Amino acid sequence: MTPTLKKLWNGEISPCSAPEPGTDEAKKFHKLIDQLHNELSVCLDAENQQKLEKLTEAVAMLYYLIIEDTFQTGFSLGVKITAEAFIE
Secondary structure, eight states, X not given: OOHHHHHHHXXXXXXTSOOOOOSHHHHHHHHHHHHHHHHHHHTSOHHHHHHHHHHHHHHHHHHHHHHHHHHHHHXXXXXXXXXXXXXX
């Protein structure tokens, strides 16, 4: 078994758990989103707070699905490039 496959099998690599983006720009937007969410949440009544939470969950799920699809597309592209390298 290759080292990478072994790490994947043993759970040392988990492609579905994406790390938090580490760039300063990503951290800035993450902080801004949290700040705006908190500010909006405070000025909403209970019913609208529930709607905000549902919206937040829906957006998070959409991002998850986009990231999942991007991972699959990137992985497939990497396999194709590798296969072509052996053909030529």
